[in-house]
Amino acid sequence: MSDPRQTPLVRSLPSTVPFVAPERLEAERGVTFDARLGANELPFGPSPKARAAMAEAVEDIWKYGVADMPALRGAIAARHGIAPEAVTVGEGIDGLLGTLVRLYVAEGDAVVTSDGSYPTFNYHVAGVGGVLHKVPYRGDFEDPEALVARAAEVGAKLVYLSNPNNPMGSVHDAAAVQAMIDSVPEGCLMVLDEAYTEFAPASSRPEIDTTDRRVIRFRTFSKAYGMAGARIAYGIAHPEIAGSFDKIRNHFGVNRIAQAGALAALGDEPWLADVVEQVARGRDRIARIAQQNGLTPLPSATNFVTVDCGRDGDHARALLAALTARGVFVRMPGVAPLDRCIRISVGTEAELDVLAERLPLALRDLGAG
Amino acid sequence: MSDPRQTPLVRSLPSTVPFVAPERLEAERGVTFDARLGANELPFGPSPKARAAMAEAVEDIWKYGVADMPALRGAIAARHGIAPEAVTVGEGIDGLLGTLVRLYVAEGDAVVTSDGSYPTFNYHVAGVGGVLHKVPYRGDFEDPEALVARAAEVGAKLVYLSNPNNPMGSVHDAAAVQAMIDSVPEGCLMVLDEAYTEFAPASSRPEIDTTDRRVIRFRTFSKAYGMAGARIAYGIAHPEIAGSFDKIRNHFGVNRIAQAGALAALGDEPWLADVVEQVARGRDRIARIAQQNGLTPLPSATNFVTVDCGRDGDHARALLAALTARGVFVRMPGVAPLDRCIRISVGTEAELDVLAERLPLALRDLGAG
Numbered sequence: 001m002s003d004p005r006q007t008p009l010v011r012s013l014p015s016t017v018p019f020v021a022p023e024r025l026e027a028e029r030g031v032t033f034d035a036r037l038g039a040n041e042l043p044f045g046p047s048p049k050a051r052a053a054m055a056e057a058v059e060d061i062w063k064y065g066v067a068d069m070p071a072l073r074g075a076i077a078a079r080h081g082i083a084p085e086a087v088t089v090g091e092g093i094d095g096l097l098g099t100l101v102r103l104y105v106a107e108g109d110a111v112v113t114s115d116g117s118y119p120t121f122n123y124h125v126a127g128v129g130g131v132l133h134k135v136p137y138r139g140d141f142e143d144p145e146a147l148v149a150r151a152a153e154v155g156a157k158l159v160y161l162s163n164p165n166n167p168m169g170s171v172h173d174a175a176a177v178q179a180m181i182d183s184v185p186e187g188c189l190m191v192l193d194e195a196y197t198e199f200a201p202a203s204s205r206p207e208i209d210t211t212d213r214r215v216i217r218f219r220t221f222s223k224a225y226g227m228a229g230a231r232i233a234y235g236i237a238h239p240e241i242a243g244s245f246d247k248i249r250n251h252f253g254v255n256r257i258a259q260a261g262a263l264a265a266l267g268d269e270p271w272l273a274d275v276v277e278q279v280a281r282g283r284d285r286i287a288r289i290a291q292q293n294g295l296t297p298l299p300s301a302t303n304f305v306t307v308d309c310g311r312d313g314d315h316a317r318a319l320l321a322a323l324t325a326r327g328v329f330v331r332m333p334g335v336a337p338l339d340r341c342i343r344i345s346v347g348t349e350a351e352l353d354v355l356a357e358r359l360p361l362a363l364r365d366l367g368a369g
Numbered sequence: 370m371s372d373p374r375q376t377p378l379v380r381s382l383p384s385t386v387p388f389v390a391p392e393r394l395e396a397e398r399g400v401t402f403d404a405r406l407g408a409n410e411l412p413f414g415p416s417p418k419a420r421a422a423m424a425e426a427v428e429d430i431w432k433y434g435v436a437d438m439p440a441l442r443g444a445i446a447a448r449h450g451i452a453p454e455a456v457t458v459g460e461g462i463d464g465l466l467g468t469l470v471r472l473y474v475a476e477g478d479a480v481v482t483s484d485g486s487y488p489t490f491n492y493h494v495a496g497v498g499g500v501l502h503k504v505p506y507r508g509d510f511e512d513p514e515a516l517v518a519r520a521a522e523v524g525a526k527l528v529y530l531s532n533p534n535n536p537m538g539s540v541h542d543a544a545a546v547q548a549m550i551d552s553v554p555e556g557c558l559m560v561l562d563e564a565y566t567e568f569a570p571a572s573s574r575p576e577i578d579t580t581d582r583r584v585i586r587f588r589t590f591s592k593a594y595g596m597a598g599a600r601i602a603y604g605i606a607h608p609e610i611a612g613s614f615d616k617i618r619n620h621f622g623v624n625r626i627a628q629a630g631a632l633a634a635l636g637d638e639p640w641l642a643d644v645v646e647q648v649a650r651g652r653d654r655i656a657r658i659a660q661q662n663g664l665t666p667l668p669s670a671t672n673f674v675t676v677d678c679g680r681d682g683d684h685a686r687a688l689l690a691a692l693t694a695r696g697v698f699v700r701m702p703g704v705a706p707l708d709r710c711i712r713i714s715v716g717t718e719a720e721l722d723v724l725a726e727r728l729p730l731a732l733r734d735l736g737a738g
Contacts, residue, residue: 003582003610005526005556007475013616021435036432045431054427054626061423061630062414062595063405066390091460091622098619102496106376127471127617157374187374213372226431229625241372247382248496250467253460255624256598257423261430 009107009129018120022329031327035351035358038329040166040196040304042226043348044278046261047271050227053264057257065259067251072259075266076234085239086210088246091253092231093195093218098124099249100216100235101158104189105130110154114142116167116335118193121160130157137338140168140298140306144180152185159184162193164200167333167343169300171204178206181215189241190215195233198224198272199279200301213238221258223303224275225265230258279303282346289356290344293363304345306333313339315366322362328355378476378498387489391698400696404720404727407698409535409565409673411595412717413647415630416640419596422633426626434628436620441628444635445603454608455579457615460622461600462564462587467493468618469585469604470527473558474499479523483511485536485704487562490529499526506707509537509667509675513549521554528553531562533569536702536712538669540573547575550584558610559584564602567593567641568648569670582607590627592672593644594634599627648672651715658725659713662732673714675702682708684735691731697724 002011022033036043045051069089077084090096097120105111107129113121115134125132133154135146142165151159161180164171177192184190192215197205208217220233232254235242265272286305287297296308309316313336320332320342332342344355371380391402405412414420438458446453459465466489474480476498482490484503494501502523504515511534520528530549533540546561553559561584566574577586589602601623604611634641655674656666665677678685682705689701689711701711713724 003472003558003613005558006472006613007478009475010472010613010616015612015615017436017615017620019436019621021433021437023435024437024439027439039433041433042431045428051427051430054430055424057598058420058423058427058626058630059414061420061598062411064390064408064410064591064597065600066392067386067388068390068393070393070396091619095619095622103372103375103379106378109376189372189374222433228433229426229430231434231622231624243384244372244375244379246384246386247379250460250464251386252388253464253600253622255600255627257427257626258624261427 013126016123018123025324025329029324031324033329034327035347035354036329037345037347037351037355038331039228040223040302040345041228042223042275042303043351044226044275046226047265047268049268049271050225050261050265054257054261057260061256063256064252065254065256069254069259072263075263079266080208080236082208082210082236083239086236086242088235088242089254090233090235090245090249092222093193093220093233094120095231095253096218096233096235097121098127099245100191101125101128101130102248103244104157110156111158112147112151112154112156113160114147116333116338117142117160118162118166119334137168141165141170141172144172144176148180148183148185151188156188158189158191160191160193162195163204164196164301166196166302167306168338169298169302169304169306171200171301173203174206181206181212184214192217194218195220195223196302199276199303204301208236210236210238213241216241221262221265224272225262226275227258227261227265230261231255232258232262279346282352285352286344286346286355289352289359293359298341304343306341306343308341311340316340316342318366319362322365323358326358326362328358328362382495385492387492394693394698398693400693402698403696404716404723405698406714406716406720406724407700408597409592409671409714410597411592411644411672412720413595413644415595416634416637418637418640419594419630419634423626423630426629430625432625433621434623434625438623438628441632444632448635449577449605451577451579451605452608455605455611457604457611458623459602459604459614459618461591462562462589462602463489464600464622465587465602465604466490467496468614469560470494470497470499471617472613473526479525480527481516481520481523481525482529483516485702485707486511486529487531487535488703506537510534510539510541513541513545517549517552517554520557525557527558527560529560529562531564532573533565533670535565535671536675537707538667538671538673538675540569540670542572543575550575550581553583561586563587564589564592565671568645568672573670577605579605579607582610585610590631590634593641594631595644596627596630596634599630600624601627601631648715651721654721655713655715655724658721658728662728667710673712675710675712677710680709685709685711687735688731691734692727695727695731697727697731
């Protein structure tokens, strides 16, 4: 029963969680995961410098943070060669997306994304009463031309592209992304989610231009920086757009320890470079394991490999269930035809050993091994 | 210039921060604060158990948290003798208030609060286009009868009461608060902000009844638990109300280290009891210092003492500025007649030594010492 005092919009919404945590699955299914390969986390964790900074920051946890985070925003700005005013920091990209949709999307406003792309973006759009228009992938890629065409057609306030893409691991080159930015229709803002960009070639990143009001880009400390549980990420945009987050955001919402960790993490580029190499090796190993089992790994510019299981969604869901039952946590795309795949995050060597051992068993469970 | 693509509501909003951080004041005013007595923080910090749990949780920061936080919600529920389903956890009371207003307040809906009470609540109400109706304090107390009368008159969706009250430090007894709950008009939800309740006598807390749909209560780890920078707090309400936060909240928004710290903090009741005693001694000392300088401390059920400076708001503002210039960070109420006061948080003994030394100097700066 919904509370009749709540807004008509809220009463119309389901009570959902975009993702079920592995700990929750363990409790519900009575399994223990020996390999945590489903949430695109980074098991190598953050830089030792970031860990030390976070441990030290525990001592100051009694203090509120600083709402505008000048040190962190300054360091982010210096890294990208932009002004701090072009940077807004929030509680993960999820938190920033939640604020963004409130800034741009009134009830009934159109928003465009790809069918099968990031569910939490869709969740936040629904939460403000936006009307989602979904464009199919072109093969395993989001389709920039179709996205902007649909945005123009429906008069969208926002059009979303993730580059690299989750859940498929595919990436467009910078020219294609820049062409999309250049063709965003008047009245629409392009949301460029670059959560995985550190794993991707530099040639996939268009130059940052904070004089351009057509795009906002999001980066995170959850992926390559190994701090998913810290909830800290940032947006890069024209200063007037970045600054507008201050109108409605939870100003003191970013944990102080997370701020300290993020600042220190930015100062350890060798660690980041090493992580990116480790992840590349892990992707190669996942691809080999998939191939050894007759499955087809898709090329990936992220810290996961999306594996084509060669049949339909029911087959992939059955394989995912078999892997879950055998203690391997993976996830998969939610929408056909992407759902012929499962998505396997790079784990530790030991976790990938578990994958190598259990994937053939899971396939055999299906009578397909 | 506002972005014409943003919603009409957002375009109408100013870009503001409800509170200026002391670090920001230091940078802007060129001062260094020797006594940080303005943000109602707890300089004694969290329980050593909570510190240890947070330091340990740094090692797991690469993992996302669990959206529904079963361990923490279970511990909170056990503490209050309620069901975990009656508990919702969020990024500080500020974060929870931000979600609450989105659940209940559509553009143009009425909300009632006291004139001079918590500015961040007002900020969030404005952020969803709610229309604030403000009731004057009765003396230095929020006025429950006037609040519910106004709520009935304007058909308010929410009516806010903080007990104990910030910024005045005053507290109502449980019977008065229960009487307010019992008289909340149909169609309205009472928001009972109990951020400071651990410092107040038990006789100020009405029994928790999660079958009652008329009220939601908020508690925090920012004040008596000494974790302001962690951003973690909880709401207690009928399970259908608490559960409705899941419709729009940032499910993975609470930092994992904060969750670990909160859970451990709940397990150290002796520390909490000790903190409450230390704070009571600190309040007594602030009251004595105020009296020694010819000022009038108001009774306080919080970790701050609101001090009547005996004249008007201009006088109190001048005293606050003089204290700031002399390295003492304090804040003050924003609205007459409350703004005849300054608000001094309990600090360490050393910080209160600084206060004792500099308050007479600051008064002399005004030519009033």
